[in-house]
Amino acid sequence: MSRVSCPILSSRITTAEHAAALIGPGDNVGISGFTGAGYPKAVPAALAARMRAAHERGEDFRIGLWSGASTAPDADGVLAEAHGIATRLPYNSDPLLRSEINAGEVDYIDAHLSHSAQQMWFGFYGRLDVAVVEVAAILPDGRLVPSSSVGNNKTWLDQAERVILEVNSWQPRALEGFHDLYYGTALPPHRRPIPLTEPMQRIGEPYLRVDPARVVAVVETDAPDRNSPFAEPDDTSEAIAAHLLDFLRHEVAAGRMPPTLLPLQSGVGNTANAVLAGLGASEFTGLTAYTEVLQDAMLDLLDSGTLAAASATSFGLSDAGVRRFTEGIERYRGRILLRSEEISNHPEVVRRLGVIAMNGMIEADVYGNVNSTHVMGSAIMNGIGGSGDFARNAYLNFFLSPSTAKGGAISTIVPMVSHVDHTEHDVHVIVTEQGLADLRGLSPRRRAARVVASCAHPGFRDALADYLERAARERPTARHTPHLLQEALAWHQRYLETGRM
């Protein structure tokens, strides 16, 4: 039975190929999708075929590709393979597209996720020509049941000149009611307070709206989200989790947080998964999450009661996680809410709720500056995503990483980070498997002592301490943040030259 119940929109049902033909060279295209969930499954491949054909004819055919966050090989991947992406925002984790960005072929605008919708609306990115948005169903009155992610869909549907909908019958029809779409945002000077004061408060409606007059095509699909499972926790990630949990216990004991903590935000990845697993095995219970992504480990916590409820903007489940969610979906109803990323990541809401932010990093320097995006200063890895939205406005933030990478060749604790995404003014706690450095209320020099002693790998600790000691000695009138500028990035340069820091 068709998921398209609206007569007007039923009349627009067509093939992916016909839909893709409505997208032209130079168009800016806003697609759905966040962490491999809810992205369009059919139109990108059809569009990629058009691009390849155009390129074979010697014609240019590239687009500006905007999304919620990362998508999957069927979206970013096929378009990158066709060399059809000229600009990309606000986030990417596709390996092929990454290599094109780092080759200088694609312009990538790596933006705070909480900024992406409003900056589009402000006109900073130019006009939006086409939206391609996956939904789970279309109701008789034309309202849309959102899919497994919300991301920037509300903004794309509102702002695009032409709209293409993919209605994916693989998505559970019972997703209806799992979303909260807030339509109260506005441009300055007409903005009003976002009324959200608790993670699970509904401030909107369960549906996305679209003007049927702008819907130029509806494509029916039946295709799975493509998420990769995370690795099982290993000794390193378990050690990181243990340090973090001890610290949370300490903060509760000191009266700085209630026993149910404050709403948790967790990045995505193996370390974050280990932290969530650690929480599941702990005495903590009745917690809440106000986060971007609901991954398998969050389902575990919801199942065990460690987590009472979770607000996010997207699922990010493995195939097994999807089965678990789908089969037990009624168990999660009312305990999971997906919102627009402008709300899930909103500085106003994150600060109000007092979120505890836990995010991975590429490297930190001794003074507490964090690099979340760049390898050796120049090559982009993924992007800043929501880490800045959460870290800046959090009650408490953690940045997590093993103390070494590449089998010990790289120290993730360095004299100076090769790129700064979170400044010394913003970073509260750094955690590696070696230990935890609480940087709150410390001057740069005291932070440095703590980071070296607690977080650095023993194999790099002496070299870091030596750097700090010489920097303070050689520049006696510049001891607020001692640095030797000719050496500050030498560790990275040495890695580039020798394969070892």
Add this chain to the structure above:
Amino acid sequence: MSRVSCPILSSRITTAEHAAALIGPGDNVGISGFTGAGYPKAVPAALAARMRAAHERGEDFRIGLWSGASTAPDADGVLAEAHGIATRLPYNSDPLLRSEINAGEVDYIDAHLSHSAQQMWFGFYGRLDVAVVEVAAILPDGRLVPSSSVGNNKTWLDQAERVILEVNSWQPRALEGFHDLYYGTALPPHRRPIPLTEPMQRIGEPYLRVDPARVVAVVETDAPDRNSPFAEPDDTSEAIAAHLLDFLRHEVAAGRMPPTLLPLQSGVGNTANAVLAGLGASEFTGLTAYTEVLQDAMLDLLDSGTLAAASATSFGLSDAGVRRFTEGIERYRGRILLRSEEISNHPEVVRRLGVIAMNGMIEADVYGNVNSTHVMGSAIMNGIGGSGDFARNAYLNFFLSPSTAKGGAISTIVPMVSHVDHTEHDVHVIVTEQGLADLRGLSPRRRAARVVASCAHPGFRDALADYLERAARERPTARHTPHLLQEALAWHQRYLETGRM
């Protein structure tokens, strides 16, 4: 006639020396003061005398000094001269204290001003022993008429174990009614939306509250605020202002802002003053300000009608400006409102209002990272202040600087900044006297081309372009943000070694 009308508090009137005797070694002391306005005039000097006496006896006597922002020689200066400051937060611009920080003698915690009150309240800085707060008068019921700045006074008065009040009869008694103190803040999970939706909306009351039981001393003073006048605009700052004004006109013409713009925030300094003077000479009228500091140039704009009204947390006037304000005070009533810095700088409010943020900088790199705090990577200048609060959450932000410093020896546009306070993800527009670079919606490489072409001084432009060209060539798989790590900070190192970049 005494400004102290409350019988209970009248009974606590004493000398500065007796009041200072209530402050002991190791105490954390929260003082009033912001941009040289409203700081305590008598107790710091008396405290400094106690410190010197203790030091002469061979005893340690240093305190943790917390404030709104910068103070003046009579506060930071005398305490620094007595070597009586162990830690300082959240901002300093006193030259003597700066040199002690840079000598490694004082621990300086350089914090976002919007974070300072809440982090104190969270317990990140330890307990607050004593508050020393200047007020303009004490009402019969014990409520306090705030002085020429508000800063963190509400928090210090709320949280300190002991309170010392300085009642300064030099301050206009008619300041009563110029303040709006919001008492609705709370700790998570009890926070509610800040109800402010327009710059001049009153959401609180005109008075500071204090528990009389905790007031251990009241000191009467009659001493002026000490502010320095800014330099008159010169060709360079006028050129910066002209570029910025042209850009604002362009944005209005493009329909991205109303003709009355959006609320203005302006940093303090000669360049900012020139921008404000440029606005005054322009066709713009009926503007509003939502800012930290109300300087002379803002009085000009209020007088001319360019500015309808201004919300701030502090005055920052020259002696002439003080006279003008005091003599014409009734003219400004209802058009100037001073708030706590947690509200003037609140991310929630700044984003909601869509503030246009204009701040100076020390240097920017070609990719749009901005250094607001450190000289050659290590020596602190002043601090980040509110620039991050405003820049991150602004509708539009500008960072302003002449393209060179030290008579041309330093390029303020560099390959890589030596310290990052505002990341590439946060910076919209960079302006020097050479021109303006609009970085919105651009990838790092495109930003670099624009910054070099528009902002760099011609004497450094070729070297910057050469750096970028070689970086892209030598690291062909790392072209998202091309850098040569062995050279990235070489300009700064060369300056340290030769006095020229």
